[in-house]
Amino acid sequence: MNYRNAFMAMLIRDLRIAFRQRAEIMLPVIFFVVVVSLFPLAISPDPAVLKTIGPGVIWVAALLSVLMSLQNLFRSDFDDGAIEQILLSPYPGALLVLARVLAQWCVTGLPLILISPLLGLLLHLDFHIIKVLFVSLLLGVPYLSMVGAIGVALTVGLRQAGALLSLLVLPLYVPVLIFGSNAVVSAAKDMSYNGQLLWLSALLVIATTLGPFVISSALKVSCSYR
Amino acid sequence: MSKVDKLWLWFHRMASPAYFYNIAGRLLPWIAVATIILMLVGSVGGLVYAPADYQQGDGFRIIYVHVPSAWMSMFVYMVMAVNSAIFLIWHIKLSDIVARSSAVIGASFTFLALVTGSIWGKPMWGTWWIWDARLTSELILLFLYLGYIGLRSAIDDRRVAGRAAGILALVGAINIPIIHYSVVWWNTLHQPASVSKLDNPSIELSMLIPLLSMALAFKLFYLFIVLVNSRSELLEQEKRSQWVKELVTSQ
Amino acid sequence: MGEGTGDIPMMEFLNMGGYAGYVWSSYGIVVLVLYLNMFFSRRRHQALLRRLKRLHNSTDNNES
Numbered sequence: 008m009n010y011r012n013a014f015m016a017m018l019i020r021d022l023r024i025a026f027r028q029r030a031e032i033m034l035p036v037i038f039f040v041v042v043v044s045l046f047p048l049a050i051s052p053d054p055a056v057l058k059t060i061g062p063g064v065i066w067v068a069a070l071l072s073v074l075m076s077l078q079n080l081f082r083s084d085f086d087d088g089a090i091e092q093i094l095l096s097p098y099p100g101a102l103l104v105l106a107r108v109l110a111q112w113c114v115t116g117l118p119l120i121l122i123s124p125l126l127g128l129l130l131h132l133d134f135h136i137i138k139v140l141f142v143s144l145l146l147g148v149p150y151l152s153m154v155g156a157i158g159v160a161l162t163v164g165l166r167q168a169g170a171l172l173s174l175l176v177l178p179l180y181v182p183v184l185i186f187g188s189n190a191v192v193s194a195a196k197d198m199s200y201n202g203q204l205l206w207l208s209a210l211l212v213i214a215t216t217l218g219p220f221v222i223s224s225a226l227k228v229s230c231s232y233r
Numbered sequence: 234m235s236k237v238d239k240l241w242l243w244f245h246r247m248a249s250p251a252y253f254y255n256i257a258g259r260l261l262p263w264i265a266v267a268t269i270i271l272m273l274v275g276s277v278g279g280l281v282y283a284p285a286d287y288q289q290g291d292g293f294r295i296i297y298v299h300v301p302s303a304w305m306s307m308f309v310y311m312v313m314a315v316n317s318a319i320f321l322i323w324h325i326k327l328s329d330i331v332a333r334s335s336a337v338i339g340a341s342f343t344f345l346a347l348v349t350g351s352i353w354g355k356p357m358w359g360t361w362w363i364w365d366a367r368l369t370s371e372l373i374l375l376f377l378y379l380g381y382i383g384l385r386s387a388i389d390d391r392r393v394a395g396r397a398a399g400i401l402a403l404v405g406a407i408n409i410p411i412i413h414y415s416v417v418w419w420n421t422l423h424q425p426a427s428v429s430k431l432d433n434p435s436i437e438l439s440m441l442i443p444l445l446s447m448a449l450a451f452k453l454f455y456l457f458i459v460l461v462n463s464r465s466e467l468l469e470q471e472k473r474s475q476w477v478k479e480l481v482t483s484q
Numbered sequence: 485m486g487e488g489t490g491d492i493p494m495m496e497f498l499n500m501g502g503y504a505g506y507v508w509s510s511y512g513i514v515v516l517v518l519y520l521n522m523f524f525s526r527r528r529h530q531a532l533l534r535r536l537k538r539l540h541n542s543t544d545n546n547e548s
Contacts, residue, residue, distance in 0.1 A: 295507055
């Protein structure tokens with residue numbers, strides 16, 4: 008088996024397992040929708056207000072749902088020892104980890120991105136703003152998954168990892184949150200938003216090239232813990 | 234013996250726990266004295282001799298504790314990151330000990346930079362908190378420190394904790410410039426440019442001397458704390474070894 | 485400010501041009517936090533030395 012086949016085998020296996028638990032993969036999306044729809048109730052249903060807070064609300068909600076969806080990323084494989092097998096296999100751990108994160112992104116990140124235009128409508132965003140929102144999430148959410156996976160890999164051996172995970176990961180999300188929501192805000196003000204989108208792409212490239220190596224070495228550390 | 238050999242010998246001896254413990258113990262009083270002198274020079278110079286700012290009056294004197302704290306908050310994180318890298322690559326235990334010993338004091342400096350910045354902001358901006366670029370970066374840096382400390386204390390096994398926290402410190406160190414840049418950029422969008430009064434005051438010699446001696450004093454204080462903490466860590470790690478036994482029973 | 489030790493310059497110094505509360509509380513909290521760091525680090529070291537002394541003394545007694 009060459010690297011490519013190994014990668015594909017891992018990806019297909021993970022996707023198959025993920026689709027078996029359909030309820031679980033829907034939860035982050037539902038969480039996303041519910042959180043966003045709470046804001047009009049909490050602040051104001053006034054379209055002018057919703058237009059100004061909309062981009063930020065959607066981005067923060069996306070960030071939290073990605074974090075939530077990641078919590079069990081390596082959990083079952085860690086518990087039954089599959090992670091050790093993956094790391095001991097002759098293929099680079101980083102490659103297989105990348106497949107895992109990609110699979111996770113397909114089942115939780117992608118639905119999040121796809122449903123975001125609907126939420127944009129709920130918050131009275133104009134069509135051309137929704138387009139920018141969509142693109143910014145498309146570039147930003149994979150970054151969130153990749154960086155979040157580092158935190159998950161570091162905390163997978165711990166019993167109460169949830170709160171610690173958010174403390175580890177959320178500060179690292181700051182740049183993407185700033186550039187992502189700001190691209191949308193700039194679009195709403197008829198200003199150029201290319202710079203922000205380029206920054207998001209640059210961050211995504213850094214995260215996907217360095218991230219898998221960091222995740223696999225973090226998993227090695229977590230496995231040595233048992 | 235060539236110079237390189239001597240250097241290696243020195244390096245190995247420094248890395249030997251007993252030797253490090255003793256040298257650190259002998260250095261500590263001198264560092265303490267130097268810290269106190271520099272702190273006195275810095276405070277007297279800053280509070281008495283330095284001129285009051287023409288705009289901010291005597292409130293400006295907070296700079297002599299705020300800026301050194303902010304510098305140290307960054308510096309300590311970098312020390313932690315470099316030592317984490319050394320530990321992860323070459324497995325030198327002493328590096329892990331230094332990184333571990335730096336976390337709390339680094340978080341303290343960050344906290345001080347935040348609090349003094351906020352106290353300074355009250356008379357300058359009329360509010361305790363403003364989302365100024367420097368304060369916001371410091372706040373996020375504090376979160377990074379707290380995450381590091383949290384991860385370290387959550388893992389019982391010391392060696393594993395060191396490696397996991399080391400990875401986190403490196404990831405954080407890569408992110409700090411990006412976070413800082415994005416926050417500064419975000420700040421220039423949302424604030425009028427004139428607000429940032431904490432930045433770039435015109436520096437005179439009578440201000441530079443207290444500022445630099447305070448900065449040096451903070452650095453030496455950090456060294457003091459790291460050495461004390463490292464000695465404790467070494468004792469704990471090597472508590473069964475012969476040199477610790479000799480040390481504690483000879484007292 | 486420099487020359488007098490009389491009441492007026494001292495008061496003037498303490499008053500900090502009306503910023504007394506801000507300046508002194510800043511310096512105070514810096515001193516407090518740094519002191520606490522030093523206090524807890526040193527206390528931990530002393531306690532550790534005492535504990536290890538007891539440990540090694542007791543193992544000595546067991547051996548003899």
